[in-house]
Amino acid sequence: MRRSEFLALASAAACAAFASGAAAQSFPSRPIEIVVPVAPGGGTDIVARAFAEAAQKYLPQPVLVLNRPGASGAIGMQEVLNARPDGYKVGLVYSDLAILPGLKRIRFSSDDFHMIALLNADPGSVVVPADSPWRSIEDLVAEAKRRPGTVKLGNSGAGSIWHMASAAMEEKVGAEFLHVPFTGSAPALAALLGNHVEAVTTSPGEASAYVHGGKMRVLAVMAEERAPGFPEIPTLKERGFDVSVGVWRGLAVHRNTPAPVVATLTEVARRTAEDPAFRDALARANLTFAYADTDAFKALANHDREVFRQLIERLRIE
Secondary structure: HHHHHHHHHHHHHHHHHHHHHHHOOOOOOOOOEEEEOOOOOHHHHHHHHHHHHHHHHOOOOOEEEEEEEOOHHHHHHHHHHHHHOOOEEEEEEEEOOOHHHOOOOOOHHHHEEEEEEEEEEEHHHEEOOOOOOOOOOHHHHHHHHHOOOOEEEEOOOOOHHHHHHHHHHHHHHHHOOOHHHHHHHHHHHHHHOOOOOOOOEEEOOOOOHHOOOOOOEEEEEOOOOOOOOOOOOOOOOOOOOOOOOOEEEEEEEEOOOHHHHHHHHHHHEEEEEEEHHHHHHHOOOOEEEEOOOHHHHHHHHHHHHHHHHHHHHHHHOO
């Protein structure tokens, strides 16, 4: 390469680096998109929209919410990774990010993201229609044992967190269910209302509107302690079944996102998480506020990835 060509290339590279740095320093100069990898209406969607609304006061640009359901969240999360790593496309990632690698369904993991902040965490639960003959979790288990593989138990997608919760419960109670996948908890609960399934595994918060409206009942929660907002509902452990599975949700961007952009998003996430408007929005939806910074959030995702890998291998889930 001649010296003139080398200098031209070097100059172009320097200009590109300068432009990139300048763009990072002026971030954001256009709307930020939060990609929600599930259908509208469920807990993940509610968290994203509550955050987007509360975050507006801490940003000079609008925050938009885009729903990209499918493949247990893989489609939406892949969209974030496929986008330019400039911070304008943020993922509302959730527990399925820790599950899908163990199912060999994705080529990425939490290592490909910069985990900005955890915003919410909720236990699993088992929900039935209000007119269901099953008044307790023991009733449901007894029916599943009487009719192995025929009691239709809906979840938020094959390989999703609520599929894993159903499988973990199935293992502990010694019964076999017919697992019916949907594109999120909202469609699964709609199917329960229409009597297309007989029970659904989801968080109690996601079913709260139906429960308080007298259309559904929560039989049990999958946690060490009873869920806030549902103090009358027993845990599976109280009923003799050692099952504790829950969902977490938070913000993440491509790991190659410039440091100044990450710093801005991190500060906005912290301030929004402290905002009473955001916390009140979660409380109204019976979703539990849970904040963790980058390091703690990353550690949680890595821990759960190993836990679910072992569960998948032990139960031979495909």
